[in-house]
Amino acid sequence: MAKKILIAYYSWSGNTERLAKIIQRVTNGKVFAMKVADGTFSTDMFDTSDRAKKQLETNQLPKLVGELPDVSNYDLVLVGGPVWSGEVSTPVRSFLQQITPSKTKLAPFYTDTVSADSYEKDFKHLVGTSQVVKGLGLTGSDWDTAEKAVVDWSESF
Template sequence: MAENVLIVAYSWSGHTAQLATAIQRTTGADRLDLTVAAGMFPDDMYATADVANQQLASDQLPTLTSEWPRLDQYQLLLIGGPVWSAKVATPVRSFLQQLQGYRGTVAPFYTDAGTPGEYEADFAKLVPNLPVATGLGVAASELAQADQAVAKWWQKLSNK
């Protein structure tokens, strides 16, 4: 059903990976899990926020260690990550910077601790030359019931 769709996800705590799995169950799409060097981010959420803020301030985004397929074979990229300080997580930002030349549509999905802030607006600013479809945000506390939200979101995306 989703042969031209790729799910791309970075997960720091496992929450975004859980949402990506729900999306994959619903869509049957291929999946790419973004990774960074071991030890890049501490286990503590607040310490991780400090590292990410330093990365943003110095414009030194983390290097991604995952290998990915040719993106031009996909018409839609579902790109997910955690909300960090109301913004797109730095590993996802790193991936978005590498989308030059991609000609499809992107759609964000994200997990948060209850405060998504302006995540989708931040995401759209990072890919100004690409069409951005409506995103899907799920609070970590609602992940157990995410399948219904994912199904509604996918129905909207796949009917366009």
């Protein structure tokens, strides 16, 4: 039986959306784009980083716009986002707080300009007892081999 896959992602710059589209082509999963209200973040990377740090300090994560999918309808939920200060971005944190995965497996995918630092460790911490499978991260120099990386990764689940 084929796995029912949800690809849920937040993309600030467009890179994570680009990766999500490659994943969708390879897995034929359903795509859900996380959105935040206009003005939540700046188009400036440094200002956005400052806003996200403030959100974490005050425990005021951004609200996601629109209805969230019922993740219990899927065998696997691939959760994607940009790496912010080496960790999971605040919109993805908000998504993870709002879903109830039950027996659904989760896997992170993420994009970063240089290094993901402790992204997967942070992701596992955020989802608690949920089963997490190996993630996939791409840096700015990985786009030439992204499709192959996604195919290889998809074979692990």
